[in-house]
Amino acid sequence: MFRILLLVAVILIGYDAIAHQGSYTRSAWASVVGLTDSAVTSAKQLGQETRSEIREETGTRP
Secondary structure (H helix, E strand, O other): OHHHHHHHHHHHHHHHHHHOOOHHHHHHHHHHHHHHHHHHHHHHHHHHHHHHHHHHHHOOOO
């Protein structure tokens, strides 16, 4: 099953590269990168907020 999905993905990416100069593939990758960046930024903020709350509760300074 995975091989079939991989084959379909390769065919679609190849078709996009030939017929549309890769515009759909670039758009999809840009979306994935944007989502990943958003997730990483949110995780960093959550970690900083959690550390700040722990410091406030324990009375320690950074």
